[in-house]
Amino acid sequence: MKNMSDYISIIIPCFNEEKRILETLKTLFAFCKGNFEKFEIIFVDDGSTDQTWGIVGSEFYDSPFFKTIRLNKNRGKGYAVREGMLKALGQYQFFTDADLPYGTECFLQALNILKRSDCDIVTGARDLSESRDMAQSDKGRKIASRFFSSIVNILLNIHIKDTQCGFKGFNANCAKELFGRSKINSFAFDVELFVLARKSGFVIEKMPVTLLKSKHSKVKLGHDPFLMLIDILKLWFLTNSP
Numbered sequence: 734m735k736n737m738s739d740y741i742s743i744i745i746p747c748f749n750e751e752k753r754i755l756e757t758l759k760t761l762f763a764f765c766k767g768n769f770e771k772f773e774i775i776f777v778d779d780g781s782t783d784q785t786w787g788i789v790g791s792e793f794y795d796s797p798f799f800k801t802i803r804l805n806k807n808r809g810k811g812y813a814v815r816e817g818m819l820k821a822l823g824q825y826q827f828f829t830d831a832d833l834p835y836g837t838e839c840f841l842q843a844l845n846i847l848k849r850s851d852c853d854i855v856t857g858a859r860d861l862s863e864s865r866d867m868a869q870s871d872k873g874r875k876i877a878s879r880f881f882s883s884i885v886n887i888l889l890n891i892h893i894k895d896t897q898c899g900f901k902g903f904n905a906n907c908a909k910e911l912f913g914r915s916k917i918n919s920f921a922f923d924v925e926l927f928v929l930a931r932k933s934g935f936v937i938e939k940m941p942v943t944l945l946k947s948k949h950s951k952v953k954l955g956h957d958p959f960l961m962l963i964d965i966l967k968l969w970f971l972t973n974s975p
Contacts, residue, residue, distance in 0.1 A: 742823030746813035764837040780807035811922025818912040830899040843902040852938040853907035857900035863941035921964035
């Protein structure tokens with residue numbers, strides 16, 4: 734049964750995803766069409782150098798349910814998500830990764846939490862006991878994620894163990910304020926959102942997720958964690974400045 738009263742925005746940031754983006758957007762469109770009377774899917778091409786933009790444009794450019802945004806160069810996931818969020822019109826706004834790693838039912842679960850509780854943000858949390866890893870994620874990435882989360886909690890006092898889960902939802906007012914103020918363009922942008930949310934008094938609720946896919950992650954273990962750590966140190970400096 735469609736939820737006719739809710740306007741949903743889903744942002745998909747994307748960089749060089751020619752092999753899987755079409756399947757993702759078709760799956761997402763079918764899901765939204767079956768569950769929501771009013772929705773928009775916002776595809777943000779973060780300066781892809783393969784055929785991603787052409788594939789999406791040929792399929793969805795004229796669709797009233799799609800907004801397509803192309804950045805002139807690769808600016809980073811945080812920048813791409815922010816561009817999509819600032820153009821979103823839905824009452825409830827979500828972002829997830831280009832391969833739908835947590836499927837589509839997570840949108841309904843998060844929407845129910847946003848509607849029935851007083852929270853402003855719902856974030857997927859792979860550390861919750863109810864969460865499942867069906868993709869058998871790489872152990873090295875799990876260790877790196879735990880280490881990163883520990884550093885974040887120590888320096889920034891954010892009591893969210895899984896800051897980097899690629900699924901988050903917001904009510905429109907919260908999204909407008911947070912993404913209007915955020916500055917970080919890299920993968921550490923999630924952490925900045927939590928810092929800004931805490932300062933603004935927004936309520937965050939965690940929800941369990943089932944990881945279905947984990948291949949082809951864009952995070953490079955030898956390079957990106959170092960850059961993310963630099964961003965965390967910048968956030969620490971800003972939050973502790975007089």
